[in-house]
Each structure stands twice: as structure tokens, then as C-alpha cells.
Amino acid sequence: xxxxxxxxxxxxxxxxxxxxxxxxxxxxxxxxxxxxxxxxxxxxxxxxxxxxxxxxxxxxxxxxxxxxxxxxxxxxxxxxxxxxxxxxxxxxxxxxxxxxxxxxxxxxxxxxxxxxxxxxxxxxxxxxxxxxxxxxxxxxxxxxxxxxxxxxxxxxxxxxxxxx
Amino acid sequence: xxxxxxxxxxxxxxxxxxxxxxxxxxxxxxxxxxxxxxxxxxxxxxxxxxxxxxxxxxxxxxxxxxxxxxxxxxxxxxxxxxxxxxxxxxxxxxxxxxxxxxxxxxxxxxxxxxxxxxxxxxxxxxxxxxxxxxxxxxxxxxxxxxxxxxxxxxxxxxxxxxxx
Numbered sequence: 001x002x003x004x005x006x007x008x009x010x011x012x013x014x015x016x017x018x019x020x021x022x023x024x025x026x027x028x029x030x031x032x033x034x035x036x037x038x039x040x041x042x043x044x045x046x047x048x049x050x051x052x053x054x055x056x057x058x059x060x061x062x063x064x065x066x067x068x069x070x071x072x073x074x075x076x077x078x079x080x081x082x083x084x085x086x087x088x089x090x091x092x093x094x095x096x097x098x099x100x101x102x103x104x105x106x107x108x109x110x111x112x113x114x115x116x117x118x119x120x121x122x123x124x125x126x127x128x129x130x131x132x133x134x135x136x137x138x139x140x141x142x143x144x145x146x147x148x149x150x151x152x153x154x155x156x157x158x159x160x161x162x163x164x
Numbered sequence: 165x166x167x168x169x170x171x172x173x174x175x176x177x178x179x180x181x182x183x184x185x186x187x188x189x190x191x192x193x194x195x196x197x198x199x200x201x202x203x204x205x206x207x208x209x210x211x212x213x214x215x216x217x218x219x220x221x222x223x224x225x226x227x228x229x230x231x232x233x234x235x236x237x238x239x240x241x242x243x244x245x246x247x248x249x250x251x252x253x254x255x256x257x258x259x260x261x262x263x264x265x266x267x268x269x270x271x272x273x274x275x276x277x278x279x280x281x282x283x284x285x286x287x288x289x290x291x292x293x294x295x296x297x298x299x300x301x302x303x304x305x306x307x308x309x310x311x312x313x314x315x316x317x318x319x320x321x322x323x324x325x326x327x328x
Binding site for chain 1: 204205206207209210213214233237238239240241242243244245246247248249250251252253254256257258263265
């Protein structure tokens, strides 16, 4: 199973692709889509949509995973983030991918084994779980973390199904 | 010039299409895309994207107009609204439409001639400007209002260009 994790943002949208082979998690690629803050907002949203659509076309993941957001500094920044998130999620659903959302706590639990882990611990764990040569750029690392979370919970779900 | 106005929302996204013929505004169609609140949020966003893409394909507008949002009850509702807005705007930009944003005050000024007009005054004015048989459903009426605003400002801009 190949999973695309994303960490949407109006300035930087991180993405990470991993593959679950047996019990092993293999890193496929990660990166970020940067949008130019001087450009019209609608065009920036489109860049996120188009950039992710291209990533999906290239790597053909089986599922998309994204972290749920509860915190936002204020309504205006929540609105901006929401728009980026909407553009990103639509790229996934348009390509026929199931989209799963996980809370930050679920992601931390899945990656570090501890729901209150610090950001640096998550980044370090993503690096060692996926045998990365170095810690990935922050947004890409967050995207890989939610992909790991999805890959592991999907296995959990299928294990639970098989023992029922 | 044909303008598609939209009023995005996570539950109801209103749309309205008008045509500017000479100095006359002609109503073409209006309606709303309803999303089922029991469905997964990603699928609801996709319904907005797909619904508007279909409207664009059918009516081939030259431009999309959307009201800017500054108010939101709280960060959580702003995030939801933002996601719906992102999905809607991406539908426009994907179809190659220029997307313009107008403040609520600009819309009211353009439709009623008074930036602090009440919602009912705007709806009534949209009805009479476009010769509608009755007041359109609230979200569709808001969408028509921003389309009217765009049609009129676009004319203004081209007049300004021509007298320079």
C-alpha cells in the first residue's frame, strides 16, 4: 500500500509518500509546494491543487492522509489554512483517493508511541523509521508522519477485521 | 460578458450566472449545491468542486466572482468555510477563469448603491435588477449579488481604461 501524507498550508504544503511492504515502511519521496505570497490567492490555491495532482499522477498512491486541524491563531488564519486544505483535499478526492484525517495526537501516538511527543521527537522518529539520510524539511516531515500514521492504522484495521 | 458569482459554504454553496449585454444585466441561472452533513468532509468538498465544475462547463462563464470573508464566528467555523471556499475557487481556476474577490461592502455598494444596506435590501435589489419572478434562495441570491458587483466593476474598469 502506498500512502500520500500531506501537510497543507497557504504558503507551504508538505507532502510525503511512503510504501508499506509487509511490515516494513519504505520512504518513496517527500517535498513541498511553495506558493508565492505576492500572487493572487486563487492562483496560490490552484498551485497547491495542481502540484498535488502532479505528485499523485507520478506516484499513484492508494490513499491520502491529512492531519486534522483544531488550532488556529484566529479566524482569519483559519480561513486561509482552510482554503489551502480544501484545495489539497480536492486534489486527492478528484484523483479517486480515499482521504483519511488523523488528529495530531493520533499521529504522534503512531509515530513516537506517545501522544504528547514534541515536534522534534516526531521528526527524529520519521527519519529513523524511514531510514532518511537526514531530517526532512519540517512540512514534508509532518506529511510523512501522517502517512506513517495512516499506513499503520490501515494495517491495524485489516488485522482487526481478520481476527473478527 | 458572462459572470459566475459564488457564495461558498460547507453545507450550501450558492451560485448565480448573469450576462452583461451592453448596459443590461440578464439573469441566466442560479442555484445551490447542497452537501450532506452526514458524509465525510473530503467528499463534501469534492461535491462542491465537481458541482461548480459542471456549472462552469454548462454555462461557460468568462469570470468567477466571490465575496471576501472577514467574519467568522470562530476559528473552527472559519476553517470549515475556508475549505469549502478553497474547493470552489479551485474549480474556477482549474477551468481557466479569472477569480475576483469583493468585500461585502463593495457588493452592497454595487447592488444597492449603499455599502451598509441590509441583506433583505440586497436580495430585493437583485430580484429587481435581474427581473427575477421572486427573490432567489438566500445563498443563490448572494451569489448573484457578487456576480452583479463584478459585472459592474469590470465595466467600470474598462471605462476607466478607455478614458485614460
